Amino acid sequence: MTPAELADAILLAVRDAVAANELPAEVVAAPLDIKVERPRQKEHGDYATSIALVISKTAGKPPRDVAVALQARLSTVAGIESVEIAGPGFLNIRLEAAAQGQLAKAIVTTGATYGTVDTLKGRVINLEFISANPTGPLHLGHARWAAVGDALGRVLSAAGAEVTREFYVNDVGVQMDRFGASMMAIARGEAVPEDGYHGAYIPELSAQIVAENPAIMELSGVDQLQAFRDAGYTLQLKQQQDVLSQFGTHFDVWFSETTLHNSGAVDAAIEKLREQGHVDDKDGAVWLRTTDFGDDKDRVMIKADGEKTYFAADAAYYLDKRERGFQQCIYMLGADHHGYVQRLRAIAACAGDDPDQSIDVLIGQLVKIVEDGKEMRLSKRAGNIITLEDLVEWVGVDAARYSLARSSADTPLTLDTKILTSRTTTNPVFTVQYAHARISSVLRNAVELKILGSGDIAAALEQAGEFDPSLLTHEREGDLLGALAEFPRVVASAAELSEPHRVARYLEELAGTYHRFYDACRVLPHGDEDVTDLVRARLHLCAATRVVVANGLALLGVSAPERM
RNA sequence: GCGCUCGUAGCUCAGCCGGAUAGAGCAACUGCCUUCUAAGCAGUAGGCCGCAGGUUCGAGUCCUGCCGAGCGCACCA
Numbered sequence: 001m002t003p004a005e006l007a008d009a010i011l012l013a014v015r016d017a018v019a020a021n022e023l024p025a026e027v028v029a030a031p032l033d034i035k036v037e038r039p040r041q042k043e044h045g046d047y048a049t050s051i052a053l054v055i056s057k058t059a060g061k062p063p064r065d066v067a068v069a070l071q072a073r074l075s076t077v078a079g080i081e082s083v084e085i086a087g088p089g090f091l092n093i094r095l096e097a098a099a100q101g102q103l104a105k106a107i108v109t110t111g112a113t114y115g116t117v118d119t120l121k122g123r124v125i126n127l128e129f130i131s132a133n134p135t136g137p138l139h140l141g142h143a144r145w146a147a148v149g150d151a152l153g154r155v156l157s158a159a160g161a162e163v164t165r166e167f168y169v170n171d172v173g174v175q176m177d178r179f180g181a182s183m184m185a186i187a188r189g190e191a192v193p194e195d196g197y198h199g200a201y202i203p204e205l206s207a208q209i210v211a212e213n214p215a216i217m218e219l220s221g222v223d224q225l226q227a228f229r230d231a232g233y234t235l236q237l238k239q240q241q242d243v244l245s246q247f248g249t250h251f252d253v254w255f256s257e258t259t260l261h262n263s264g265a266v267d268a269a270i271e272k273l274r275e276q277g278h279v280d281d282k283d284g285a286v287w288l289r290t291t292d293f294g295d296d297k298d299r300v301m302i303k304a305d306g307e308k309t310y311f312a313a314d315a316a317y318y319l320d321k322r323e324r325g326f327q328q329c330i331y332m333l334g335a336d337h338h339g340y341v342q343r344l345r346a347i348a349a350c351a352g353d354d355p356d357q358s359i360d361v362l363i364g365q366l367v368k369i370v371e372d373g374k375e376m377r378l379s380k381r382a383g384n385i386i387t388l389e390d391l392v393e394w395v396g397v398d399a400a401r402y403s404l405a406r407s408s409a410d411t412p413l414t415l416d417t418k419i420l421t422s423r424t425t426t427n428p429v430f431t432v433q434y435a436h437a438r439i440s441s442v443l444r445n446a447v448e449l450k451i452l453g454s455g456d457i458a459a460a461l462e463q464a465g466e467f468d469p470s471l472l473t474h475e476r477e478g479d480l481l482g483a484l485a486e487f488p489r490v491v492a493s494a495a496e497l498s499e500p501h502r503v504a505r506y507l508e509e510l511a512g513t514y515h516r517f518y519d520a521c522r523v524l525p526h527g528d529e530d531v532t533d534l535v536r537a538r539l540h541l542c543a544a545t546r547v548v549v550a551n552g553l554a555l556l557g558v559s560a561p562e563r564m
Numbered sequence: 565g566c567g568c569u570c571g572u573a574g575c576u577c578a579g580c581c582g583g584a585u586a587g588a589g590c591a592a593c594u595g596c597c598u599u600c601u602a603a604g605c606a607g608u609a610g611g612c613c614g615c616a617g618g619u620u621c622g623a624g625u626c627c628u629g630c631c632g633a634g635c636g637c638a639c640c641a
Binding site for chain 2: 035038039040050053086088089090174175176283286287296297299300304309310335340341342403410411412414415427428430433444446449489493496502506516518526542563564
């Protein structure tokens with residue numbers, strides 16, 4: 001019996017009590033959200049619900065009276081061993097071992113799709129993240145989004161959503177010109193302009209451009225600048241794509257801002273918004289009246305000099321996403337861009353959408369990196385940035401992705417290079433991966449002992465003999481089964497709240513629960529002992545745990561090693 | 565000055581959109597390897613959940629104010 005099934009049973013009990021006039025009809029007038037929790041305290045049972053407390057007001061009865069009515073009905077449900085009333089009116093529920101143990105086999109059979117849910121089924125989502133300027137390497141802040149955004153994409157998909165991952169390439173504007181001018185200056189042996197880019201990658205790009213196209217030095221003035229800018233853009237974008245690919249972060253769409261301008265989409269967007277009645281002409285400029293929708297000032301779309309602003313492109317970009325059929329647009333922005341939130345919402349509102357439905361902005365707080373107690377600031381224009389590549393080089397893809405994705409994006413995160421470079425137990429990813437490797441080892445040994453056949457684990461277990469779920473009665477086995485049952489709920493809440501770090505935290509807990517089980521419950525027979533039903537039951541439990549650990553790590557884009 | 569985000573163990577962070585005695589990892593200390601991976605397990609210690617009010621059966625969680633940290637407040641990109 002899973003938590004979801006238990007919640008259904010509780011709902012039935014409530015309805016039944018209403019039908020028997022023990023509770024008033026108002027209780028079920030509105031849809032009831034039955035919360036089933038796993039209590040911290042063992043004495044509080046396998047599961048607990050506070051439903052009696054929640055509905056006592058509408059029921060017009062003290063919580064404990066409500067609880068009594070539900071207790072009597074739940075006690076008779078198949079698979080439920082006991083129901084106790086505790087405290088102010090909690091219902092503490094204990095399941096029969098077999099009802100819980102059955103899950104082990106179900107998970108093994110389900111395999112890679114265990115943990116997928118349909119809570120977001122049919123929702124069409126655009127997930128935009130990183131969206132860096134193609135004027136330099138990706139830095140630590142981008143790395144956070146690469147890890148978190150990619151994990152979120154996987155989690156949303158697992159929840160049934162139709163997700164398009166998108167990278168908005170900011171390839172318009174003076175930053176691009178400064179980028180080009182910087183490379184050009186190097187090539188000509190001149191000093192890089194004050195407002196240019198001073199990173200070590202600039203001379204490298206410059207040299208590569210000249211090597212591939214020596215004729216570029218024959219150009220002059222604006223032509224040369226444009227040639228450097230365009231060539232550098234191509235190389236740098238490619239570099240970002242390669243790095244992200246190596247990082248395991250995949251994008252469905254690389255959307256160039258330039259295309260918005262060239263296709264006339266920006267002009268069309270301004271006209272469209274004008275039709276909606278939110279555009280003003282003032283002081284020779286064209287404004288979007290975002291203050292109609294909570295922004296603190298109106299925003300310029302076309303400057304008095306005729307130039308279109310970045311904001312105008314943003315508006316066009318949103319309208320483009322909308323036309324492509326996305327119901328929800330998720331933006332992941334750095335903390336230094338949080339001022340955009342109201343603006344983005346105002347664009348949606350001006351276009352006639354409900355921002356609460358169509359816009360979801362996630363703010364990523366700063367990633368700091370500490371080295372010898374000294375904080376290193378990240379600045380894109382300064383030369384001493386820490387890049388995504390640096391991070392990967394130090395700790396590897398798995399540790400980098402995991403340590404960035406295991407924390408909520410909206411809390412500032414400090415990574416310690418000492419810890420990250422030590423490659424020891426201090427990194428939680430090892431605990432989780434170790435659990436996977438450990439289980440794999442047990443299953444390998446089972447194959448060697450001829451308890452299991454080689455090949456597909458589900459088939460091997462099937463052939464090994466009967467599975468008796470009622471044998472998994474040890475406290476640690478119950479803990480493990482309970483943890484395994486949580487996985488779909490974790491995925492659902494991670495997707496709903498756009499918080500993939502929940503998956504990581506869950507995995508750490510699951511790994512700990514497995515290690516405790518492993519310590520207390522010997523799986524394989526010693527020496528020439530018989531292969532008992534208990535051995536088979538525990539092998540199911542091990543295999544099920546491995547499935548969940550592997551599925552969870554996959555959601556984070558982290559590998560699940562068979563050996564460590 | 566206005567706004568956004570954040571303040572939880574020595575450190576890094578969780579806390580399941582109001583539930584029971586606030587958790588994990590690391591660091592410290594004590595035990596456990598002739599048996600499935602000791603990258604593990606068991607235990608000890610560590611807390612005014614920034615401060616003060618409010619809302620209610622019940623607050624780390626919601627509201628208000630204050631303090632502190634970070635970041636924003638362009639006809640920049």
